[in-house]
Amino acid sequence: MARTTGSDGEKTEAAVREAAVSLIARLGYEAMSMRQLAAEVGVQAAALYRYFPTKEDLLFTLMREHMEGLLKAWDAARPASADPVIRLAAYVENHIAFHIERRHATHVSNMELRSLSHERLTQILKMRTAYEKELRTILRDGVEVGAFEVDDTGLTAMALIQMMTGVIVWFRPGERLSIAEVTASYLSMTMRLVGATISHGTARPSGRAGDAVAL
Amino acid sequence: MARTTGSDGEKTEAAVREAAVSLIARLGYEAMSMRQLAAEVGVQAAALYRYFPTKEDLLFTLMREHMEGLLKAWDAARPASADPVIRLAAYVENHIAFHIERRHATHVSNMELRSLSHERLTQILKMRTAYEKELRTILRDGVEVGAFEVDDTGLTAMALIQMMTGVIVWFRPGERLSIAEVTASYLSMTMRLVGATISHGTARPSGRAGDAVAL
DNA sequence: GAATTAATTGAACGTTCGTTTTATTAGTAC
DNA sequence: GTACTAATAAAACGAACGTTCAATTAATTC
Numbered sequence: 280m281a282r283t284t285g286s287d288g289e290k291t292e293a294a295v296r297e298a299a300v301s302l303i304a305r306l307g308y309e310a311m312s313m314r315q316l317a318a319e320v321g322v323q324a325a326a327l328y329r330y331f332p333t334k335e336d337l338l339f340t341l342m343r344e345h346m347e348g349l350l351k352a353w354d355a356a357r358p359a360s361a362d363p364v365i366r367l368a369a370y371v372e373n374h375i376a377f378h379i380e381r382r383h384a385t386h387v388s389n390m391e392l393r394s395l396s397h398e399r400l401t402q403i404l405k406m407r408t409a410y411e412k413e414l415r416t417i418l419r420d421g422v423e424v425g426a427f428e429v430d431d432t433g434l435t436a437m438a439l440i441q442m443m444t445g446v447i448v449w450f451r452p453g454e455r456l457s458i459a460e461v462t463a464s465y466l467s468m469t470m471r472l473v474g475a476t477i478s479h480g481t482a483r484p485s486g487r488a489g490d491a492v493a494l
Numbered sequence: 495m496a497r498t499t500g501s502d503g504e505k506t507e508a509a510v511r512e513a514a515v516s517l518i519a520r521l522g523y524e525a526m527s528m529r530q531l532a533a534e535v536g537v538q539a540a541a542l543y544r545y546f547p548t549k550e551d552l553l554f555t556l557m558r559e560h561m562e563g564l565l566k567a568w569d570a571a572r573p574a575s576a577d578p579v580i581r582l583a584a585y586v587e588n589h590i591a592f593h594i595e596r597r598h599a600t601h602v603s604n605m606e607l608r609s610l611s612h613e614r615l616t617q618i619l620k621m622r623t624a625y626e627k628e629l630r631t632i633l634r635d636g637v638e639v640g641a642f643e644v645d646d647t648g649l650t651a652m653a654l655i656q657m658m659t660g661v662i663v664w665f666r667p668g669e670r671l672s673i674a675e676v677t678a679s680y681l682s683m684t685m686r687l688v689g690a691t692i693s694h695g696t697a698r699p700s701g702r703a704g705d706a707v708a709l
Numbered sequence: 710g711a712a713t714t715a716a717t718t719g720a721a722c723g724t725t726c727g728t729t730t731t732a733t734t735a736g737t738a739c
Numbered sequence: 740g741t742a743c744t745a746a747t748a749a750a751a752c753g754a755a756c757g758t759t760c761a762a763t764t765a766a767t768t769c
Contacts, residue, residue: 281716281717281718281719281762281763281764281765282715282716282717282718282763282764282765282766283716283717283718283764283765284764284765284766285765286715286716286717286765286766287715287716288715288716291716291717305608306608307522307524307608307609309522309524309525310524310608310609312755312756312757313756313757313758314755314756314757322716322717322718323717323718323719324757324758325717325718325719325720325758325759325760326716326717326718328757328758328759329715329716329717333757333758334757334758390605393520393521393522393525394522394525430678430679430682430683431671431679434671434676434679435679435683437660437663437664438657438660438661438679438680438683439657440660441656441657441659441660441661441663442653442654442656442657442660444656445652445653445655445656445657445660446653446656448652448656449652456646456649461649463645464645464646464649464650464653465653467645468645468650468653468687471686471687471688471689472683472686472687474686496732496733496734496735496746496747496748496749497733497734497735497736497745497746497747497748498734498735498746498747498748499734499735499736502745502746506746506747527725527726527727528726528727528728529725529726529727537746537747537748538747538748538749539727539728540728540729540730540747540748540749540750541746541747541748543727543728543729544745544746544747547728548727548728549727549728
């Protein structure tokens, strides 16, 4: 047999990407075989090589597009306001929403970096660093205008990102907490962590407002 | 050739464990071959099977001992005091110290869970859950006596653990920050995050004391 | 409807994998 | 120094891996 009825390159490629993200997230990149992936798509292993020249190319493509999506999402969500509190709130909300929505892809991008060639690893890390720099800038601006009280902006940015991204480890949609509840909690924790002074009603306006934060 | 001069089972086993932690942390469990591990130890692959019946047994042993070490470390560090602030501070300090000291082993225990059989995975997760429960208890007690202000103790515990464990991702000893500085920062962030009311001089006594925490 | 292109199969390639078996030597006990 | 045990080497096992190649069929073009 050869070409199958109804076969379509675009659809097959999309199916490969989707199955690959799911399989790599579940089994790990090294543990997933090309034959396994092909079986999931309903195709022979050789067919995969029409779309991705090597297994590593497939991984890299998934990661690059994930990171591009993250940067693009933040670009779209970035508020016009200069207020660091508003900007930080937008960053947190975007980060949580994006990562919950793409749990599997995030897992792949975070866990499989070591399977990339040096050059490609650098490329992915560059995007990641750019994304993290956005948060550091917000924190630094906040400290400058007295909206935040932070020891070390670099360390705090890393701590916040680890905390927020960690949501994909334990959160399961449809369980005890809704996405909105989780987001609200992380927002509140973030604002306390950076010692935010409430300036607008960005978070839940029910909180006690106006006072600064102690150690 | 066969037995080599100066060969000693205990020393070889210890060398295997050490090399395995380092190699798995760097390459990943699936990507590390038994031949590679044997070469690192300076031995033939077949010799490894004298100490660990299968590759997965080796992985499981490393993980189990890591988790046992973590639980034992917390048992030793657990303060006598009933004060939630003191207990939380001890938990954070122990967690950070333990994880920085055993970066590679933590990496293995966190990243390679999917390579365990169902039964063994359950066993490791049970230990992990027990450790996390300690933090939830501290938080719940703190909320009860009014020392902490927390939305959801379960969610907050997970967020804190993710934040703290994340230190191994970016922290490198001997760089900009010392372990003491990092620990102090994480302690301060933690206390703010849970809305702690300062009751004793547990953290750095330089902090402004006495006042509660806003959103 | 013939020619061309797109999509896929089936079989095979050489390599590497985890593991087992057997033989051989170093250390230890008496 | 002989008997026994501990520790390893060397070679081999079948299975699985990523990848390639030639053949074959479906869709498209003219």
